[in-house]
Amino acid sequence: MSLRMPQPDRAMIARRAEIAAALEKIAGPEAVIADEDGRRTFETDGLNAYRAMPLVVVLPKTTDEVAAILRYCHGEKIKVVARGAGTSLCGGALPLEDAVVVGVSRMKKVLEIDYDNRFARVETGITNLAISGAVGAEGFFYAPDPSSQLACTLAGNLAMNSGGAHCLKYGVTTNNVLGMKVVLMDGEILDIGGPHLDAEGYDLLGLMVGSEGQFGIITEATVRIIKAAEGARPMMIGFPSSEAAGQCVSAIIASGIIPVAIEFMDKPAIEVCESFAKAGYPMDADALLIVEVEGSEDEINDLLGRIARIAEPFAPTTVQISSGPAQSAKIWKGRKSAFGAIGRISDYYCMDGTIPLSQLPLVLRRISEICASHKLKVANIFHAGDGNLHPLILYEANDPEQAERAELAGAEILTLCVEVGGCLTGEHGVGIEKRDLMTTQFSRTDLMLQMRIKTVFDPDWLLNPGKVFPLDMLTMSGLPNAA
Amino acid sequence: MRAATSWELQSMLAPFVDRQQPVEIRGSGSKSRVGRPMQTAASISTASMHGIWMYEPTELVMSAHAGTPLAQIEAELAGNNQMLAFEPSDIGPASGGRRGTQTIGSVFATNSSGSRRITVGAARDHLLGIEAVSGRAELFRSGGRVMKNVTGVDLCRGLSGSWGTLAVLTEVTFKVLPAPEKTATLVYLGLPDDIGVELMCAAMRLPFEVSGTAHLPQSVAGRLETAVLAEQGQSITALRLENFEKSVDYRSNAMRAALKVYGNPIIIGSTTSLEFWNELRRLSILPYTADTCLWRISTTPMKGPKVVAAIRRHMPTEVYYDWSGGLIWVEVAASADAGASDIRRAVAVHGGHATLIRADSAVRSSVEVFQPQSPLAERIVRGLKSTFDPLRLLNPGRMYANL
Ligand SMILES: Cc1cc2nc3c(=O)[nH]c(=O)nc-3n(C[C@H](O)[C@H](O)[C@H](O)COP(=O)(O)OP(=O)(O)OC[C@H]3O[C@@H](n4cnc5c(N)ncnc54)[C@H](O)[C@@H]3O)c2cc1C
Ligand SMILES: Cc1cc2nc3c(=O)[nH]c(=O)nc-3n(C[C@H](O)[C@H](O)[C@H](O)COP(=O)(O)OP(=O)(O)OC[C@H]3O[C@@H](n4cnc5c(N)ncnc54)[C@H](O)[C@@H]3O)c2cc1C
Numbered sequence: 085m086s087l088r089m090p091q092p093d094r095a096m097i098a099r100r101a102e103i104a105a106a107l108e109k110i111a112g113p114e115a116v117i118a119d120e121d122g123r124r125t126f127e128t129d130g131l132n133a134y135r136a137m138p139l140v141v142v143l144p145k146t147t148d149e150v151a152a153i154l155r156y157c158h159g160e161k162i163k164v165v166a167r168g169a170g171t172s173l174c175g176g177a178l179p180l181e182d183a184v185v186v187g188v189s190r191m192k193k194v195l196e197i198d199y200d201n202r203f204a205r206v207e208t209g210i211t212n213l214a215i216s217g218a219v220g221a222e223g224f225f226y227a228p229d230p231s232s233q234l235a236c237t238l239a240g241n242l243a244m245n246s247g248g249a250h251c252l253k254y255g256v257t258t259n260n261v262l263g264m265k266v267v268l269m270d271g272e273i274l275d276i277g278g279p280h281l282d283a284e285g286y287d288l289l290g291l292m293v294g295s296e297g298q299f300g301i302i303t304e305a306t307v308r309i310i311k312a313a314e315g316a317r318p319m320m321i322g323f324p325s326s327e328a329a330g331q332c333v334s335a336i337i338a339s340g341i342i343p344v345a346i347e348f349m350d351k352p353a354i355e356v357c358e359s360f361a362k363a364g365y366p367m368d369a370d371a372l373l374i375v376e377v378e379g380s381e382d383e384i385n386d387l388l389g390r391i392a393r394i395a396e397p398f399a400p401t402t403v404q405i406s407s408g409p410a411q412s413a414k415i416w417k418g419r420k421s422a423f424g425a426i427g428r429i430s431d432y433y434c435m436d437g438t439i440p441l442s443q444l445p446l447v448l449r450r451i452s453e454i455c456a457s458h459k460l461k462v463a464n465i466f467h468a469g470d471g472n473l474h475p476l477i478l479y480e481a482n483d484p485e486q487a488e489r490a491e492l493a494g495a496e497i498l499t500l501c502v503e504v505g506g507c508l509t510g511e512h513g514v515g516i517e518k519r520d521l522m523t524t525q526f527s528r529t530d531l532m533l534q535m536r537i538k539t540v541f542d543p544d545w546l547l548n549p550g551k552v553f554p555l556d557m558l559t560m561s562g563l564p565n566a567a
Numbered sequence: 568m569r570a571a572t573s574w575e576l577q578s579m580l581a582p583f584v585d586r587q588q589p590v591e592i593r594g595s596g597s598k599s600r601v602g603r604p605m606q607t608a609a610s611i612s613t614a615s616m617h618g619i620w621m622y623e624p625t626e627l628v629m630s631a632h633a634g635t636p637l638a639q640i641e642a643e644l645a646g647n648n649q650m651l652a653f654e655p656s657d658i659g660p661a662s663g664g665r666r667g668t669q670t671i672g673s674v675f676a677t678n679s680s681g682s683r684r685i686t687v688g689a690a691r692d693h694l695l696g697i698e699a700v701s702g703r704a705e706l707f708r709s710g711g712r713v714m715k716n717v718t719g720v721d722l723c724r725g726l727s728g729s730w731g732t733l734a735v736l737t738e739v740t741f742k743v744l745p746a747p748e749k750t751a752t753l754v755y756l757g758l759p760d761d762i763g764v765e766l767m768c769a770a771m772r773l774p775f776e777v778s779g780t781a782h783l784p785q786s787v788a789g790r791l792e793t794a795v796l797a798e799q800g801q802s803i804t805a806l807r808l809e810n811f812e813k814s815v816d817y818r819s820n821a822m823r824a825a826l827k828v829y830g831n832p833i834i835i836g837s838t839t840s841l842e843f844w845n846e847l848r849r850l851s852i853l854p855y856t857a858d859t860c861l862w863r864i865s866t867t868p869m870k871g872p873k874v875v876a877a878i879r880r881h882m883p884t885e886v887y888y889d890w891s892g893g894l895i896w897v898e899v900a901a902s903a904d905a906g907a908s909d910i911r912r913a914v915a916v917h918g919g920h921a922t923l924i925r926a927d928s929a930v931r932s933s934v935e936v937f938q939p940q941s942p943l944a945e946r947i948v949r950g951l952k953s954t955f956d957p958l959r960l961l962n963p964g965r966m967y968a969n970l
C-alpha cells in the first residue's frame with residue numbers, strides 16, 4: 085500500500101546481535117527475541133497491510149527493566165517502539181526495521197484493588213478484560229470496553245485513549261485513569277497522579293493518554309473501577325432507513341435519557357453479523373439500533389418502554405426488548421464480533437471518523453457514493469450515541485490495486501468527516517494510517533505545537549518515529565531531531 | 568485591556584511578545600486572589616469575548632467564547648433541561664473575589680468541578696474542543712465538537728488546570744448532559760468524621776449512581792443557609808440521588824435499607840436539595856475573612872479523616888469533606904505560612920495534593936500555593952511552559968515561582 089515510512093538506518097540493523105546481547109544482559113535471555121521467526125510474530129499489528137521486521141524484540145518484566153532498556157537505547161540512540169497486544173488498527177504498533185520493540189505483555193500483574201476507594205492499580209500489560217475480571221466478583225468493572233478487549237492491553241488503551249460501546253455513559257480511557265508510572269526515553273521514571281481525583285499541576289495525565297507511544301512507556305496505571313448497575317438490558321429497534329435511525333438517536337437524547345450504549349448497524353452489517361452470530365437481528369431492516377439501559381428490573385422496563393415510545397414516530401420495523409440474559413448476550417455477541425464476522429467474508433479496512441450526529445444522513449449517503457466510485461462495498465457499524473463511525477470497506481487484500489482503492493476511499497471518507505465538523509479518528513488513533521491526513525484537521529501552527537510537546541518528552545525523537553506527525557512536517561519543523 | 572475576538576487578543580499580545588513584557592490573563596477576575604501574586608505590565612481580560620455560538624441539545628454539545636459568563640451558559644442550558652454535569656464550583660467569594668461572575672474559560676482553565684465530579688468526572692472530562700492563543704501570540708486549536716476524538720496530542724486536557732499560564736483560551740466547546748427529573752438527598756445526622764466518610768464510601772459501593780456525597784462537621788453545618796439542615800445542630804452526611812422520579816424513589820428506599828447501620832436519614836426533596844448543593848458549589852459555608860486561610864486538599868477518600876487528624880495535631884481547623892472524603896476544604900487561622908509546612912507534611916504522608924486558596928498576598932508569595940512537584944515533573948512542566956510561552960509572558964509565577 086502507499087504509506088511511506090522513514091528510511092531505516094542500515095548501520096543500526098547491522099548491530100542487531102550486539103544490541104540483542106546488551107538487552108539480554110538487562111532483561112535476561114528469555115526476554116529477548118532476535119531470531120527471524122520470533123521477530124516475525126511482531127512484524128505487524130491490526131493494520132496488517134503494513135509490515136516491518138523489528139530490529140530486536142524485548143519483553144521486560146518490571147518497570148526497572150523498562151527503565152534500563154530505555155536508558156541503554158537512549159545512550160546508543162536506538163529507536164524504540166512500545167507494544168501491547170498489537171491490535172492497533174492504525175499501525176500505531178507497526179515495528180521499524182531499525183527500532184527495538186519493547187513489549188509490556190509480560191507485565192500484567194494486578195498490584196492493588198481498593199473497593200472502598202474505587203480504584204485498581206495494575207501493570208499495563210494486563211488485558212482490558214482482565215481488569216474487569218479481577219474486580220468482577222465484587223460487582224465492579226473497568227468501564228472502557230473496546231471490542232478488542234479480550235486481547236488488547238491497558239497499555240495500548242492508554243496510548244490510544246481507546247473507547248468502546250459503553251463509553252456513551254462512562255467515558256473513554258482518559259476519563260477513567262487516575263494515575264500512571266511512565267518511563268521516559270532517558271530511563272527516568274515519572275509518577276503522575278494516584279488514587280485521588282485530579283492529579284496536581286498541569287494535566288500530564290491528559291497529555292499522556294492518547295500519546296500513541298510518542299512520549300514514554302507506561303508501565304503501571306491506577307484506574308477508576310465502578311460498581312456495576314443492578315442489571316442491564318438491550319433492545320433492538322429496526323428502521324426502514326438510516327435517516328430514521330439517526331433521527332431516533334437524536335430524539336432519545338433530547339428526551340433526557342442517556343443509555344449506556346446506542347449502537348448502529350446498516351443492512352450489510354446486519355446481514356453479515358446475523359449469519360455469523362445468529363443474534364436474531366431483524367433482516368428486513370435497513371438500519372438497526374441496539375440500545376442498552378441499566379438499573380433495576382423496574383427501572384429497565386420503564387426506560388426501555390420510554391425508548392420504544394420515542395421510536396414510534398420513526399416507523400420502526402422491529403421493536404424488540406431482550407427477553408433475558410441469554411438473548412442479551414447474543415445481541416451483544418453479534419455486535420462485538422462484527423469485525424471478526426466481516427473478516428470471514430472479506431478483507432476489510434476499518435475507518436474510525438467521528439461526525440456530529442445531525443450530519444449522519446449526509447455522511448452515510450456520501451460514504452456509499454465514495455465506495456461505489458471506487459467499486460468497493462462497505463458495511464457501516466458505529467457508536468451512534470457519540471457519532472463515532474466505523475465504515476468497513478471490503479476489499480481483496482491480495483489484489484494490490486484493490487488495496488490501493490480501499491485506501492483512497494478511506495482517505496476520502498475521513499476527509500469528509502472533518503469537513504462536516506467531525507474528526508479523523510474517534511478511538512483508533514492516528515498511527516501511520518491517518519498521519520498524512522493530519523493537515524486536513526490541523527493547521528501548521530497546531531501541528532508544530534504538538535510536535536514541540538513531543539520534543540519535551542522525547543527530545544531525541546527516538547520513540548515510535550514515523551507515526552502521528554506528517555513526515556514532511558518533520559523536515560519543515562526545524563526541530564533538530566525530528567527529521 | 569479587553570479583547571473582543573481571538574485575533575484582537577493576538578494583536579494585543581504581540582507587542583508584549585516584542586517587548587518581552589509579562590501580562591496577567593483574566594476572565595472576570597473572580598479568582599484574581601487565588602494563586603501566587605504576579606508582577607505584570609498589564610492585564611488582558613477575555614470578558615468581552617462572550618456569546619454562545621453553537622448549542623445542539625440533541626448532540627449534547629455547546630460552544631462559547633471564553634469570556635461568556637458561566638451564569639449565562641447555565642441559564643441557556645436550564646432552558647433546555649440540560650446542565651454542566653461537573654457542577655463547577657465558585658471559589659471567587661471564598662477567596663475574597665466576586666461571586667457569580669466567573670467566565671466559562673476560567674472554569675476550564677482552573678479545572679473547577681463540584682460535588683458531582685465523583686460520578687461524572689471533572690471539568691476537563693467535559694471539554695471537547697478549544698481555540699487558544701499561546702504566549703507566542705499564535706492562535707491554535709485542539710479537539711473539536713464531537714464527543715469522541717483522539718486525533719493528535721490532547722491539548723484540551725493539556726490546558727485544563729493550567730491557570731492561564733500556557734495559553735489564553737478564546738473558545739471552548741464542551742459536553743452537556745440532561746438535567747435530572749428529580750433530586751433527593753439522604754441526610755444522616757451526628758456521625759463523626761471517620762464514620763461519615765465510611766458511610767459515603769459505602770454509598771459509592773452501591774449500584775445507585777450516588778451523584779454527590781458531602782460530610783459537614785457540626786460547626787460547619789451550623790453555617791448553612793439551608794435552615795432545615797443548619798437547625799439540626801449536628802454534623803450532617805449527605806448523599807444525593809438524581810434521576811427520573813421513579814428511580815430516585817426506588818433508590819432512596821433501597822439505599823436507606825442497605826445503609827441502615829448508619830442510622831435513619833432525613834430525606835430532603837428537589838427544592839431543598841438544590842439549595843443545599845448550591846451552597847456547597849458557592850462555598851458559602853467557608854466565607855472570606857482576613858483572619859483565616861483556606862486550603863483545598865485532594866486525597867484518597869478513606870484517608871480524608873486521617874489527613875485532617877494529622878493537621879489537627881498542629882493547629883485548630885474547620886473542615887468539610889466532599890467527593891466521599893477525597894476532597895477536603897480546610898480552614899485554618901491566618902499565619903505567616905498559612906500552616907503550609909504542617910499541612911503539606913500531612914498530605915505527603917497520606918498521598919494527594921494541597922492548594923492554598925485563601926491567604927493574603929504576602930503569604931501567597933512566600934509559600935508554594937500549588938502542590939510542589941518532583942524534580943522530574945518540574946522538568947516536564949518547565950518544558951511545556953517553554954513550548955507554549957517561551958518568554959514566560961502569561962501569568963508568570965502564578966502557579967510556580969520560577970515559571
Ligand atoms: C477486532 C478489533 C476491534 C477493536 N475495537 C476497538 C474498539 O472498540 N475501540 C477502540 O478504541 N479500539 C478498538 N480496536 C483497536 C485497538 O484494539 C486499540 O487501539 C487498543 O487499545 C490497542 O491495544 P494493544 O494492546 O493492542 O496496543 P498495541 O496495538 O500494541 O499498541 C497501540 C499503541 O500503543 C502504544 N503502546 C503500547 N504499549 C505502550 C506502553 N506501554 N506505553 C506507551 N505506549 C504504548 C504503541 O506504540 C502503539 O502506538 C480494535 C482492534 C481490533 C483488532
Ligand atoms: C491484529 C489482530 C486482529 C484481530 N482481529 C480480530 C477480529 O477481526 N475479530 C475478533 O473477534 N478478534 C480479533 N482479534 C483478537 C484475536 O482473535 C485474539 O483474541 C487475540 O489475538 C489473542 O490471541 P492469543 O491469546 O492467541 O494471543 P496472545 O497470547 O495475546 O499473544 C501471543 C503472542 O503473540 C503476540 N501477538 C499478539 N498479537 C500480535 C500481533 N497482532 N502481531 C504480532 N504479534 C502478536 C503477542 O505479543 C504474544 O507474544 C484480533 C487480534 C489481533 C492481534
